[in-house]
Amino acid sequence: MIRVLIVDDSIFMRTALAKMLESDPEIRVIDVARNGREAIEKIRRHRPDVVTMDILMPELNGLDALRIIQRDFSVPVLMVSSLTEEGAQATLEALSLGAFDYIPKGLNRAPVDVLQIQKELIAKVRAAYETKKRKDSPKPLLKVKKGGVQEPALSPS
Numbered sequence: 001m002i003r004v005l006i007v008d009d010s011i012f013m014r015t016a017l018a019k020m021l022e023s024d025p026e027i028r029v030i031d032v033a034r035n036g037r038e039a040i041e042k043i044r045r046h047r048p049d050v051v052t053m054d055i056l057m058p059e060l061n062g063l064d065a066l067r068i069i070q071r072d073f074s075v076p077v078l079m080v081s082s083l084t085e086e087g088a089q090a091t092l093e094a095l096s097l098g099a100f101d102y103i104p105k106g107l108n109r110a111p112v113d114v115l116q117i118q119k120e121l122i123a124k125v126r127a128a129y130e131t132k133k134r135k136d137s138p139k140p141l142l143k144v145k146k147g148g149v150q151e152p153a154l155s156p157s
Contacts, residue, residue: 002129005048006032007039007065008080009057013105017052017080020118027125034058036065043073050128051077052121053099055090063090066097074135076100076128078121100128 004021006029008014018029030046033039036053037060043051051069055062066077079102081091091102101124103117 002027002125003030003046003049004028004125005030005039005042005046005051007034007036007051007057007062008032008054009034010054013054013080017121020121021052021125023118024122024126027122036060036062036068039065040068040072043069043075048075049132050100050125051075052080052103052125053077054080054105055094056082063094063097066094066099070098074132076132078103078124078128080105100124100131 004027006014006017006021008017014032014034018032021027021029030048031042033042035057039051039053040060042048053062053066057065062079066079069075069077077094077099079091079094079099081088081094081102082105094102103121103124
């Protein structure tokens with residue numbers, strides 16, 4: 001089960017994202033937050049596998065929250081951004097700060113587009129989770145063979 005925290009100041013977006021994500025039986029929205037400050041508190045409390053994060057929010061915006069999350073937690077963050085020029089610039093900054101990926105807000109589009117956004121959202125949350133699993137899994141021990149070539153050790157020696 002992939003445990004997701006949704007962070008957005010819009011109740012409409014929190015609800016829409018939750019419905020989209022929970023259409024996948026392997027994804028569960030464990031909580032929502034209205035701003036970056038709440039997000040940090042809820043990440044500390046719930047330890048989600050993935051976070052979706054809006055950029056423009058009151059109290060603590062998504063970029064400032066992302067800086068703290070990248071410093072203090074090991075959780076991938078998927079930015080949810082508008083398609084405006086300002087939003088695109090902030091999205092690029094988020095990616096440079098360590099966000100896993102982004103998805104455009106575009107729920108005011110035709111129903112076919114919304115279904116495409118849902119598929120993309122689910123795929124990116126799953127990809128973020130798989131990346132986290134790989135980072136969190138124990139690394140194999142390596143032993144050095146003659147000639148300096150490393151190979152996985154079957155047992156510690």
